[in-house]
Amino acid sequence: MEDEWLWGWDATPGIVSVWAEPDGRAYVWRRIPKTGELVREDVRFRPWLLLASLEDLAHLGSRLRPESEGASRYQVTWQELEGPGALRYLVRGDDGRALASAVLEGASRRLGRPVGHMKELGANASLMLPPEEQYLVTSGRTYFRDLAFDELRRMQFDLETTGLDPAHHRVFLVALRSPDGETETLEAQGDDDSAEADLLYHLVERVRAWDPDVIENHNLHGFDLPFLARRAKHLGVSLALGRGGAPGLRHRPSARGAALGRPVPGAPPDAMRRARYTVPGRELIDTLDAVLRHDFSTRDLPGHGLKAVARHLGLAGPEREHIPGARVYEVFRTDPARVRRYAKDDVTEAAGLARLLGGAAFALARMAPRRYERLADAGAATGVLDPLLVRAYLRQGAALPAHEEGDGTSHSGAALHLFASGVARRIVKADVASLYPSLMRQYRIGPKRDRLGVLLALVDRLVDQRLAAKGRARAAAAGSPERFTNEALSAAMKLVVNSAYGYLGAVGLTRFSDVHAANEVTRQGRAVLGLLCRELARRGVTLLEADTDGVYFSVPEGWEEVDERRVVSEVAALLPPRVRLEFDGRYAAMLSHEPKNYALQPYAGPLVLRGVAFRSSRAEPFGEAFLRRALSCLLAGDVQGIRDVYVSTVMALRRRQVPTPEVCAQVRLTKTRAQYLAIRSRRRELPYEAMLANGQQDWPMGEQVRVYRATGSRAGLLPMPEADDAAASWPRDYDVEYYVRLLRETFAARLVRALAPGDFRTVFDDPGQPSLFTPSLADAKPILTVLTAPEEPEPSA
């Protein structure tokens, strides 16, 4: 039974896409395992919805009857689900639209006013899923059973356009990668409408010829599809990208969707980010979603752009062609071969990324009763757990609770302690793996209204089956489909398990949310963190920072790694059985600056910087470089070294030896010239001042530029870097004293906790103003300031 809750119950293998219509027709595309042959099954299902009351259907009279009397054509049937939930009538009919209309008709009569949409009846009166999900929930089918990721036919395409705005710019080239891995480009033969229309037509032809199950690209839903849709509409080209000659792209609402409502008149059109598209028979997968999901747990990506991620993950080849986005079209006109290489590299990387990070969504689609493309961009709580719970309740014939407003109880959070700030040596990090789900299992904390205990049952099963999947992955050969599948399963299961706590706390968003249960989880979490901090402290270590489920501490001089591991396992033994404290790493030194802001010096390897104080995307490169060098000295205990780095940086600025690009901040222009001029009297902004001062009449929205403060309160402007402009020399007319001040006040300030006040003044004394008496730094040492002792336990609830 519990396996059915997690995996469904229908063994049909190889489903790669499902499309259903409200009238009860469903199309199921399957790949036959082994042969890879594609088949389409046309099936019928009986559309259904859940209602809190049958009152609004009473007007159907004899056309409404209990399910137990059997269904016949033109009849609406109902079945009462068992148990206390508000949504207790499962109502079915031949046609979903007619079913909804009947309810709306009844509601209109009852209320004496027209009711046009189910939502007007309130979320607690009904539940009507999209047709595909109705079909998947009642059939117990899921995608991809017995199918390996690499058996899916996946193609990628990437548009090259003359600009970002489809109202003014065109598609001039499309790079394609076939399911067999061949890349090619299609190009417009001219720069008019008919050439572009021809290009779109050929793209559609390619898709039909290759007939992929999945179409992928990076930011597919945010850029390529909306751009394509807009151009196709303008050009009158039919975008029949779906299977079976069905009509073109359709919209679907999406998670990153209508949060800010419809486009605001006068505001820049930002509809791109908010639209999602769908077509029958193929799944439209955006690798950006996989990247966001990946970074949510790892938090180690330098950005979310295709190139940055591909480089970071080792997917970019050494020959990778690169062209700044804004120059692609102009390069194409002089050197088209270069743009072709660039665009092909893009689709190759998108395919690599899709495979490397896309396994989790693929595995989720084997569990949850939703389309693969929806699971790829869904949040795990509302997007995965909610559908699993709904299916489980219906499978058991149990009534579903309605959404419930919070009772005003606020959500209490995790513990965060900064025990000491400054510099410490011999650092150990220990943390609890999956703390919150472990506590839910340990203390059986689940939603009050989940009377079947489905959520905890799912978490139990997922944790156990994840261990099994990890074991199978380890046993399988590296690079084998078996390894890939099991790693993907493990990643998907981790995702779902870790969202179980978030599910509890999402009051008003998830069907079974329970803020009291969520608070009990965090309370137990704080208790565990408090206990392990006290027990560590009792064993002679110095606590530095503890956050939610992990702690950094410093061990006494003379301790070896075995001693470090020994205290961790001693303390681990005192925790509840399911709560596993693990040794997570050791470092030579740490600068603890503020909560969640610290620098770590590993015993081998480069400095690790965490938190906004140490990582800022727009920070001036010279300051960033200074900070890295200064922190290296600091964590090595070399205070004089910090002084030397500071003096040399200040001198380099004053001698104008720092190249201008090093003092630039990289910014994106988000206001038009007119918008900026309208607010300019109230607020001056350097980037726009730079554009105006440099005679830029207007600029495209979203343009990236590098700006700096130049002498005489002017604003300096540099174009974005080119691959080949390393040798270019820019005027060194930056405002030296402004940047000296910035160095001291913004960058040096990150070290204020690390030095005694007198030493700090000496280290960052202005080298240009010799003082009468300069104290020596020879004996100066970084300091550590202990702020608080570990707290006593909270009174138990």
Next chain:
DNA sequence: TAGTTTCGGGG
């Protein structure tokens, strides 16, 4: 410091 707005990402 808290509350609000912007941005990501794509050419």
Next chain:
DNA sequence: GTGTACGAAACTA
């Protein structure tokens, strides 16, 4: 149009 539902960082009061 198959209904919702972002989160972190930057900015403003």
